[in-house]
Amino acid sequence: MPRFDRHVFVCTNFRAPEAARPSCTANGQSEIHSRMKDAVRAAGLGERVRVNKSGCLDQCEHGPTVVVYPGAIWYGFVKPEDVSEIVAEHLVNGRPVERLRLPEGCLNTPSCPHRPLAPNTPA
Amino acid sequence: MPRFDRHVFVCTNFRAPEAARPSCTANGQSEIHSRMKDAVRAAGLGERVRVNKSGCLDQCEHGPTVVVYPGAIWYGFVKPEDVSEIVAEHLVNGRPVERLRLPEGCLNTPSCPHRPLAPNTPA
Numbered sequence: 001m002p003r004f005d006r007h008v009f010v011c012t013n014f015r016a017p018e019a020a021r022p023s024c025t026a027n028g029q030s031e032i033h034s035r036m037k038d039a040v041r042a043a044g045l046g047e048r049v050r051v052n053k054s055g056c057l058d059q060c061e062h063g064p065t066v067v068v069y070p071g072a073i074w075y076g077f078v079k080p081e082d083v084s085e086i087v088a089e090h091l092v093n094g095r096p097v098e099r100l101r102l103p104e105g106c107l108n109t110p111s112c113p114h115r116p117l118a119p120n121t122p123a
Numbered sequence: 124m125p126r127f128d129r130h131v132f133v134c135t136n137f138r139a140p141e142a143a144r145p146s147c148t149a150n151g152q153s154e155i156h157s158r159m160k161d162a163v164r165a166a167g168l169g170e171r172v173r174v175n176k177s178g179c180l181d182q183c184e185h186g187p188t189v190v191v192y193p194g195a196i197w198y199g200f201v202k203p204e205d206v207s208e209i210v211a212e213h214l215v216n217g218r219p220v221e222r223l224r225l226p227e228g229c230l231n232t233p234s235c236p237h238r239p240l241a242p243n244t245p246a
Contacts, residue, residue: 002227003195009132009177047231054132055176069192072126104125108170 005045006091007069009054010036024056024063031080032064039087049091061115062102076102128168129214130192132177133159147179147186154203155187162210172214184238185225199225 010033011024024030030053037051059065062076066086073096075086082100089095106112133156134147147153153176160174182188185199189209196219198209205223212218229235 002230002232003197004231007190007192007195009175012178050181052132052180053178055135057175058173067130069130070195072130072193074126107125108127109125 004050005048006050008036008049008051008091009057009067009069010051011055011057011059011063011065012053013056013060013063021060022063024060024065030064032066032078032083035080035083036087039084040091043087043092045091059102059107061112062106065102068096071096074102074107075100076106127173128171129173131159131172131174131214132180132190132192133174134178134180134182134186134188135176136179136183136186144183145186147183147188153187155189155201155206158203158206159210162207163214166210166215168214182225182230184235185229188225191219194219197225197230198223199229 010030012028012030012033013024014026014028015021015023033051033053040046040049040051057065057067059074059076064078066075066078067073068090073090078100086097086100089097106114109115111117133153135151135153135156136147137149137151138144138146156174156176163169163172163174180188180190182197182199187201189198189201190196191213196213201223209220209223212220229237232238234240
């Protein structure tokens with residue numbers, strides 16, 4: 001097998017509590033990442049799907065965030081208990097989990113329902 | 124702009140010098156990552172191209188490694204001085220830098236010219 005069939009990046013970024021933007025982890029450790037690695041291995045996909053830690057994916061107001069390539073499927077507000085569904089539906093069966101996807105309007109935007117404009121910011 | 128036009132992951136993994144596999148950085152700091160972020164911003168692509176740190180991309184014998192999505196274009200043995208060419212050619216002009224690409228036969232393989240089989244490993 002050459003390239004990975006799917007390459008999953010789980011944000012493990014950590015910022016101090018007083019930072020302006022939130023963090024995807026409380027201390028750099030991600031239960032989402034460790035659960036997903038275990039579940040991918042248990043599904044027999046350990047060599048074809050890579051579950052990677054990543055630095056800040058820059059969607060901080062929607063964290064914890066996960067992005068899956070190919071396809072650039074973005075998930076937001078992921079909880080550890082969502083991992084088994086992502087693995088079974090998306091990584092095994094190829095059907096992204098719609099209920100967990102970040103709306104397109106929330107990606108790379110200075111303002112969305114989860115990221116209100118800061119006061120005095122031009123709209 | 125919704126999704127990133129390109130999403131670049133630069134391995135920043137660090138292992139102790141006595142580890143069985145090599146590391147992509149000597150201390151978790153990546154000059155490749157910092158130079159690439161600066162060059163992408165200077166090229167006016169700061170909002171369309173995300174240059175991300177990543178954990179171990181599992182191509183350790185070919186490091187430092189970088190992967191660019193979409194397309195899963197893998198680069199290996201990248202040096203800081205290669206960054207400007209990757210940015211100008213691939214990220215700006217859309218032409219991957221062939222001389223830096225990892226051969227398909229080196230990806231996700233237990234053995235290749237850069238990763239000899241360990242003694243007593245079945246071929």
